[in-house]
Amino acid sequence: MARMIRQGVLDFIGCARPSIADPFLPRKIEEGRIEDIRECIGCNMCITGDMTMSISRCTQNPTFMEEWRKGWHPERMNEKGESxxxxxxxxxxxxxxxxxxxxxxxxxxxxxxxxxxxxxxxxxxxxxxxxxxxxxxxxxxxxxxxxxxxxxxxxxxxxxxxxxxxxxxxxxxxxxxSHWRRDGVARQHVVPMPIDPAMTVWTPDDVMAKVHPENLAGKTVVVYDDDHYYMGGVMAEVMAKAGANVILVTPSAYVSDWTRNTLEQGAIHVRLDDLGVDIRLNRGVTAIRAGEVETNCTYTGRKTAIGCDAVVMVASRLAxxxxxxxxxxxxxxxxxxxxxxxxxxxxxxxxxxxxxxxxxxxxxxxxLDTPDIGDALPFRREVTQLEPA
Ligand code: SF4
The missing domain is CATH 3.40.50.720 (NAD(P)-binding Rossmann-like Domain)
Structure with missing residues (x-):
């Protein structure tokens, strides 16, 4: 950014998300403190507050939205307490x-x-x-x-x-x-679903630890996404890139449904479609048996079996x-x-x-070392008043 300005290519650069992640970005560039810049990661979590009518947060800058209510300065901490x-x-x-x-x-x-x-x-x-x-x-x-x-x-x-x-x-x-659950408990299931130990079931933790074979060519993998944020889509991509025939099953009407709040949902669907992932929406998984998963339509409850060699279980996480x-x-x-x-x-x-x-x-x-303010701190509103003439 600094080079573009110096070379006269641009007159000024407006930063939206980078300024949320680090409001002192320009000053840090000016002072040559590049390592101190808290770079935006592009996760769009900040936008989800607008989309869900709730408080916004920033993954990188935890003081975002608390500057006024809690008095948190993005760069300066409060004084140390007694311990x-x-x-x-x-x-x-x-x-x-x-x-x-x-x-x-x-x-x-x-x-x-x-x-x-x-x-x-x-x-x-x-x-x-x-x-x-x-x-x-x-x-x-x-x-x-x-x-x-x-x-x-x-x-x-x-x-x-x-x-x-x-x-x-x-x-x-x-x-x-935390770690990802293997038993299917998430939104569709509040208690563990029936799973035959004869079927290979990987959690996202297993996939990230690369316990699955590097080459899955010729294998069919069902990714069951009942988390609905990014992990189900990412797991489908990993499996497809390993060569598997991937079937993504989700009870939601959208792939990676919650990413509609991060404005990424459309791009994720296109990406998976381009990779050849077979997307089955509005379907849950009711049982995992040797050689197949039993799925159900979220509207009619009608059941259909899908033959597969392995399942990636994207359910909820346990603390x-x-x-x-x-x-x-x-x-x-x-x-x-x-x-x-x-x-x-x-x-x-x-x-x-x-x-x-x-x-x-x-x-x-x-x-730490301050009086307990609880979790229900009210929002502060600035009420402007006109001075009497
Ligand atoms: S929430 Fe994510 S995208 Fe938004 S400013 Fe912070 S790091 Fe960047």
Whole structure:
């Protein structure tokens, strides 16, 4: 952008989403602080607020929409409170943002990650087709944390409640993420559906871990999407690119229905059609048997079997909250261990889009050592009044 202006190609550049993700973008360019730019990832989560008549969020900038109501400045944190040490467990979007923001407030932060990489779900999802820009959620925070002397990061550190009690940190944030369900529970099914163990069923976590064969030529794979956001469409694309004959079954009337709110739905449908994916809308899956799935029409309930070799199950996600629950069960030991609070944040608390995880991490950092303001803070409205003449 700076080069285009300098070379006289353009007189000025208007940035919409990049300015939401980082309102200080022009100043950072001017000051040569390129690594400090919080780049927009193009997820369009900001637009969904308009589409759903709800509060907007930005995946990259958690202060978006809270500048006025909560007084959150996009670059400046509130002063540190009375305590000093925080353990953040899990280096996904929530844990990374909590760590970054807590360190800016001046806390000594220890970040414990169970794997050997930062990023949690984003570290995996950034490798999926079309989602590489989402890696900026990790890259920005990784760099910012690397510049802080009050953050220590430990990899390969899957912690138990006993470990946490033994460390003696004053506050503990549990940001251990979530995983995709294998049993089909989502919208159509509130209890697990019948699944014959003879059928191969992969979850998106399996596909991202590449447990499936690299070459699926000659195989038929049913992708059952009862999540309705982007993952079902992306899984169909991965399977098609691996050579499979892909049949996408969804109870919705649209492929990746919720992406109508991110203005991507039409493009996703065209992309899958171009890849030869057989799209079956308004159909659920009622049972998975050896060699076939049983589907039902969402209107008539009429059942049809589809023969296949494997199923990709895109249902709902389950919180990874075992460590939090173990710590809750040991609450009587907290005081002796020096622990003042344990809080669960992000997907570990309620699996949701990445924007909610970065928001949860930021909120945790902002509110540590401050009075509890609850979850129902009213909106503030500016009421203008005329001065009497
Ligand atoms: S929500 Fe996504 S698309 Fe919108 S400004 Fe933030 S990062 Fe960019």
């Amino acid at each position: 000093q040490t925080v353990l953040v467990v899990g280096a996904g979007p929530a844990g990374l943002e909590a760590t970054r923001a807590l360190s800016l407030r001046g806390y000594d932060v220890t970040l414990a990650e169970a794997t050997t990489t930062l990023g949690g779900r984003v570290a995996r999802e950034r490798l999926l087709p079309g989602l590489s820009a989402w890696g900026r959620v990790v890259d920005y925070r990784q760099y910012q944390i690397s510049q802080r002397t009050n953050v220590e990061t430990y990899f390969d550190s899957r912690l138990t409640a006993e470990d946490v009690l033994g460390f003696g940190f004053e506050h503990v944030a549990i940001a251990t993420g 990874e909250d075992a460590l939090y629950n173990d710590l809750l069960a040991r609450q009587a030991d907290w005081a002796d261990a020096g622990i003042r609070s344990v809080k669960i944040i992000g997907d570990a608390s309620a699996p949701a889009p990445i924007a909610w995880a970065t928001y949860a991490g930021h909120r945790y950092a902002r509110e």
